[in-house]
Amino acid sequence: MARRDYSLLGPDAQRAVETGLAAAEWYHTDIPRAEMKALMARTDAPAIRDTAIWLGLMVAFAGIAIWLWPSWWSVPFWLAYGVLYGSASDSRWHECGHGTAFRTAWMNTAVYHLASFMIVRNPVTWRWSHARHHTDTIIVGRDPEIAAMRPPAAARMLLNFAGIPDIIAGLSRMLLNAAGRLDPEEATFVPVSEVPKVILVARIWTAIYAATIALALATQSILPLMVIGLPRLYGAWHFVLVGYLQHAGLADNVTDHRLNSRTVLMNPVSRFIYWNMNYHVEHHMFPMVPYHRLPDLHARIRHDLPAPAPSMWAAYREVLPVLLRQLRHEDAFLRRDLPPTARPYRAEFHADVSAGAPGVPAE
């Protein structure tokens, strides 16, 4: 394959439409309707509990850190606060964007807006971006949310552990939107009717950041920015660490989430921060299932999925060699083997992937 062009306006985007990869029909494991209905059912209780813990811990950690400031003893509390601000906001943005975390609509909306601010993703634009990610998951030229491109942009991927490329992109988009304009790529997936909302949110956020910076200048202290803004940098590492595992090193341009998404079993703390998005094949196959039912969904369909990675460590041991290989040979990827109980990949769509294409590590 020629060098990949991830632009949503480039030749790969056009090719995906011409070859039927865009907005294609994707594979789903069969689940009887009654079971599916039970798995999709909504309730407020788990997300109210988790949100109270999340926000309660943030207030506690920030309070202690401010109290100890500027002593070095404040550092662990800032780090804990930072992860809840700069990483847990990613999963809250995600789940509440799907509208599945809570049953009550306003609760999803409130947490969605709060988390969007923390993670610096315009809540209007990113709702549409994420819809496209679900329609065209890891389809080159169509999916705007591919974190591990081929060949991997190694420096960018590493810098993102400190949130740097993301924050530059997020804040420059915010300022562009606040000036009343959209990036041309954004315009490919945000409907015209939604543009005023994009601009309004960007202006409100710009005002909040301006007030925070003004306070920092007035008090001659970075403390206000330690609470608002900077945790998106010093607390981003966890969501990046778990986020790369979602799709990195796996197939692209396929229409079966078993081939391009990864489920990783994780410790309970990471699962709380990540709101169970480690069950990523399951989430993509059935985005209607709330985060707190994903372990049940996993148990129900695991016979039809590749074996999950048993830990983050095991997953990285699988991913890193492929990413290194992709630096020289971008067509390399990891083919996921299915258990004997699974329905096979559809050969008509995935002949090269199923058989193992040249240069593909078949482990």
Add this chain to the structure above:
Amino acid sequence: MTDWTDACATDAIDPEDVVRFDHGGRTFALYRSPDDRWYCTDGLCTHEQVHLADGLVMDHLIECPKHNGQFDYRTGQAKRAPVCVNLRTYETRVDGDRVLVRIG
């Protein structure tokens, strides 16, 4: 009354649920609300043409299985992004143990 089409038995849909109903080369979604009324809309989501019968009924909303957009199935009104275009709705009535739909 020839414009009424027999869609299904009343017990073919659980309360607060939806089924797919195909007729004349078209596809529809047929709903039974929690208060035991029947409603019918076009079967495909107006966002990306996905079958709504695979979605979730909550009270008087149908949530699309693809991107979780929502419609009020009584009026067809789009209620949550990414759906922006309303669904077309069709009149229903119950005759004995059958649900009939007036397909225009």
